[in-house]
Amino acid sequence: MTAKVSKKGINWFDFLYKYGTLITIVILIVFFGVATDNFLTSNNITSILRSISITTIIAIGLTLSLAVGGFDLSVGSTASLANAVVISMFVWHSQNMLVSILVVLVLCALVGIINGFLVTSFKIQDMLMTLATMFVIQGVAQTYTRGATISQNMIMPSGDYAPGSIPALFGQLGKAPWIIIIMFVAVILVHLLLTHTKYGRYMYMIGGNSEAAKLSGIPVRKYRFIAYVLAALFAGIGGMILAARVMTAEVNAGAPYLMDAVAAAFIGFSVLGSGKPNAFGTFVGAVLIGILSNGLIMMSVPYFAMDIVKGAVLALALGITYYKRKH
Template structure:
């Protein structure tokens, strides 16, 4: 009986980590010459860096009970603005990055106003914002690929070269370092500050939090604003890594980020969104995707595995929440 309880607790608290280890062992055995190399480990970390950073915003949103669908498109906006502010409008790199970040955070404020003041559900409000941002990005870029080294489709001329320091953000080890800094910052904020604990309270029971005197609207706004912050940062990493910005550059990170954040719910048996769990979730997705490519798995079938991983993660999260009740 005790062994069963112990096994259940082990799966509940460490199931995600165990899954990563098992996946790592399977691919290490299946493709040792390709998968199990130092350079490939760095490749995996690099490949999950943007997903992890953008998922930090989703993690804060989930912790507050907010489901934001616009964060990936917002990352595209951050990518487009940061490079064009430098290349087309002659801003210095720090000013351009700060301006792009503030605009993305302002979008978060608008999302919060729609949700808090007009009582529109976050899912629908941010779905609408996603469409708005898609249109804004296409209009801003003239429907063309944004390349800060050439003139824009709307007639903007290149007046300044994007510094090498910007492009370096998308290379290793810088992109990996940025990822770990974001993980540590969000973990400390959510777990060890008053504001983080109050965000969790609002997310777990907004009615009780309101009766306790907590200004739930302010904390929902904070969640949206911080999501905008991490969307902007991840957008800059997307631009720095690719060198150009497509109008759908951030869209490919939407589902992996949501999956990573949801997988992280069950990390350590917490049953709630957390930064370390999100990283482990992103690592699981990255290891599986990289391993499948290493074993020459058909690329068009990889999304099936990703979907099954997300489904399993949701089941594990539900099981963890039930165990805590």
């Protein structure tokens, strides 16, 4: 680790901007390890990784939209839709695992295509456009499920029991180690895409200055379109992993993950001084949120106070990121 040294000494703001998140994680680990009995056990560490897996997968998709200068607010609703559809394919339609997953991926790709088309075809800010599609997708998911929880042996409107069952193999995807492995695979793939391919460099160029990228011959609309399709696909994968974890489909099950995903992605901007969306930083941001949540729960902090902490962390991350950009 090195910090910028001038005649006045170390630039502490730059140092904390680069390493502050990692230092905070270490401090939290030490604090919760001392304050609680079971925080540093292998079972609890596995529990933290398992708890952040869905958030990380969804946040990785959000990171791709941020990389091209966009912001996909619909990822939480897309995860809810994927969660509902994959369980319904098993329970209502008695489909096998392969068919059910493919149907969800196609559906989520369609969501991404719609988002990508609207964002690239109309001169409306990405955040506002995806806010609109967020409500539409949320409404579609609620209409599809009739606002009810989908589960095995549920009573159908006809009065009969649902004919299908959820495969045991699908349920394994929501358990350790598979849920953690899927998370790491997603992080590694997006990290390689953004940092080691020309496509990732193009996406960063578009996010940095879309007009300059266009003048350089980069097909800006194409890459922005692809970013939104990928964001929806990762949200869909996150929704299916959520379904495998809880083995039911709750109304708006993916919505609570939006705030955590946004926080993880923006915290990631400052990790190691990156200053831009990146997969490793997003993962570190998710780890920070996971450690905070887990530690506070073990200290018996009320669950309804969690959002205060998460909101404060997000506000701090945004403040540092945008202050750094302007100075």
